[in-house]
Amino acid sequence: MKNYYIAVWGVIPIIAIDLRNPKPIYEQIRDNIKQLIITGAIKQHEQLPSIRELAQTTSINPNTIQKAYRDLEAEEFIYTVTGRGNFVAPSPKRVDSERVEKLYNALKATVGELAYLGVSESNILEAAQNAILQATPQGGGKE
Amino acid sequence: MKNYYIAVWGVIPIIAIDLRNPKPIYEQIRDNIKQLIITGAIKQHEQLPSIRELAQTTSINPNTIQKAYRDLEAEEFIYTVTGRGNFVAPSPKRVDSERVEKLYNALKATVGELAYLGVSESNILEAAQNAILQATPQGGGKE
DNA sequence: TAGGTGTACTAATACTCATAGTACACTCAT
DNA sequence: ATGAGTGTACTATGAGTATTAGTACACCTA
Known part of the structure; x- marks a missing residue:
């Protein structure tokens, strides 16, 4: 039973999940991807791993991945196209x-x-x- | 049924608790006091309100207050003397x-x-x- | 049509948060 | 020594969250 996972997307190690960390898994995923977007490791309109794929490679339940992606979309870091996948959103123009x-x-x-x-x-x-x-x-x- | 409390200690509004905030109450209390110590609003060796008193003025359960104080003591922001009360700790000398x-x-x-x-x-x-x-x-x- | 995608549920388990109540040890002023 | 105040340590309970499991449906595209 592993308690540490690293998921790779292309050449980028996209997610490091620590099951011993009291921080919820979906928050670890969310904040990890957020940092990759902020630092430009993943570029605008680039596709993210699908929910099912990321769930498989990390052995995390798809519902948990979906929750992280839902958060990221609500914060406008990514946008979702049903039937196609999730993509990095362009950086915002006006300040919230x-x-x-x-x-x-x-x-x-x-x-x-x-x-x-x-x-x-x-x-x-x-x-x-x-x-x-x-x-x-x-x-x-x-x- | 109020969902917002402000506790006053001396002349200082010491705690603002928002029950609608998803952040746990004990963390709100803890971080609030932490800020007061960091900014010097409460000085070294000054006494904090007792668990029971703060529980009364905020209508928060004493166990919840105690949890906040326990955290603060673990982080060495305060020190506890059984039978006397909780006091602001001197700022640390060596870096963790x-x-x-x-x-x-x-x-x-x-x-x-x-x-x-x-x-x-x-x-x-x-x-x-x-x-x-x-x-x-x-x-x-x-x- | 087939296989990929996101979405939306229900259900069950485990854990945390907060409250309630009780009990005990300590300190200090009287 | 007593009493009022202090912190500490439990048990128990209800509410909510996190995670997993499973199923079903709508959409896109080759």
């Missing part, structure tokens, strides 16, 4: 202010805790800058 | 690298998503810097 607000709050909490734990300002800002540079390398405006 | 690693991952995910959503680099870095400035205003090294 409520969503940005939530992310700012998360940022504040994480950065505050890092500073409290003794990590220096320069180290924190450097880490933030690296994350920005890795994001949306395809330009963002194209579509 | 595993914990910092997790926070870096969270930072990367949050910042990446902000950038993906179109928030500018300068806005993100400014928000991070503000969070750092608000943290540990009591100096951090003293104890």
Whole structure:
């Protein structure tokens, strides 16, 4: 009985699932794919593995995969075409202010805790800058 | 039947609990107090409201409060003296690298998503810097 | 038509969250 | 020593979520 899975899509290791992690499986899948889209590892309009295929290669139930994909579609990271599959959505043009607000709050909490734990300002800002540079390398405006 | 509570400790509104929020109550309490400690709203060795008192003012079960406090003690944000109460712990001296690693991952995910959503680099870095400035205003090294 | 795709259910199991209640050990002021 | 306050440790129960299993249906395309 394995408790660790890695699914490969093309040449990209797309998902790492840790069954010992208290984080629900569908959230691990969702956040994993989200990161791949953000960093541009999977490009706009590129097809994702089908629900059934990903379920097979990971030994995870199709319902769980579907839940992750449903979340990703609700957040507009992917779009779904019935009968065809799931595809990476183009990066959004206008800002969802409520969503940005939530992310700012998360940022504040994480950065505050890092500073409290003794990590220096320069180290924190450097880490933030690296994350920005890795994001949306395809330009963002194209579509 | 209220679904929103605010508990006050001294002059500080210490807790805002939203029962409609899918985030568990004990996590809301925990993260709320964590922020108050990080930003210095409650100072080192200052006493927190007792489990029973906070349970009364919020109409939340004492077991739920205790769970939040247990988490905070495990993360060394507070320390407990049986028979006396819970107190704010001095800020840590040495870095827990595993914990910092997790926070870096969270930072990367949050910042990446902000950038993906179109928030500018300068806005993100400014928000991070503000969070750092608000943290540990009591100096951090003293104890 | 056949085989792929997503979607939508029901059902069962296991786990977590939150509440309720009880009991016990400790501290401190009286 | 007593009593009021503190934290701690249990058991039990109800509600909700996560995951798996299975089935069925609608859609797309070669």
